[in-house]
Amino acid sequence: MKIILTCGDKINIPEGCKAEIKDGVITIEKKPKFKDGDIFFNNGIIGIYRNGGGDRIFYHCTLMDERLFLGENRPSYFGWDKDARLATVEEKQLLFDKLTEQGLCWNAEEKKVEKIRWRAAPGExxxxxxxxxxxxxxxxxxxxxxxxxxxxxxxxxxxxxxxxxxxxxxxxxxxxxxxxxxxxxx
Incomplete structure (x- = not known):
């Protein structure tokens, strides 16, 4: 579909979508919808989504370049990539393994990263x-x-x-x- 615009024209972006302008072309794409606690993959980053807003991803924690970042320790948002999606089982496991390596775990019920508490092995x-x-x-x-x-x-x-x-x-x-x-x- 070809739409001819003139200077000063405005376009309303549909709810749940974002507009990207590149080389004079406007592309309208659906923004990914995540719920608090969803584990996502975004441009090489695996993270646990925290309710945020706009075109930014807020997170509880992320795994970037083999490094783990907690949302409260640094700016807890970055831009959406057009291919952002829910993480695969393998990607989730990478994140959980890194959390465990750092003595942390994801509490899905309370929606927070917390320290792993010690528990005796059976028979201890x-x-x-x-x-x-x-x-x-x-x-x-x-x-x-x-x-x-x-x-x-x-x-x-x-x-x-x-x-x-x-x-x-x-x-x-x-x-x-x-x-x-x-x-x-x-």
Missing amino acids: TYFTINLYVGYAVQNFVDYNEEYDNAFYNSFNYFKNEEDARKAAELVKATLRKFHEDYGSNK
């Missing part, structure tokens, strides 16, 4: 705080049972006895402070 010992016996520290062997998972998921799960004792003191101080400041005896 871990420590917990027992609130029933005056903040005593106990050790357990992790068999990936329901109670092991409950301790881990509630963050009452420690690699060594010293960390568990420090945490027990913090818990005790926090509960004491709560009762001093907000307790029902006030």
Whole structure:
């Protein structure tokens, strides 16, 4: 289709599209639509999309030239390439491997990059705080049972006895402070 324009004419770009002008030719292309948490490939960059705006990609993290960048550590956007798309399984694995190498993981539920927490291998010992016996520290062997998972998921799960004792003191101080400041005896 050939449209003849004169000086001062304006063209409305359809919603969800972008216009590119090259050599005096206007090309209208559909912008890729990503949702928060989608893993994308854009001009050699693999990343996890974060809701942004306009013609820029905002990201939680990206893998560029074998280097991992977190969105909060640098400008977290760059321009869309016309071939931007969802990442392949292999591309996703490259990104996840790099995250793991850096001691990080993608929490898809909370939509954030976070540090990997230590967990004992099956048959190894871990420590917990027992609130029933005056903040005593106990050790357990992790068999990936329901109670092991409950301790881990509630963050009452420690690699060594010293960390568990420090945490027990913090818990005790926090509960004491709560009762001093907000307790029902006030």
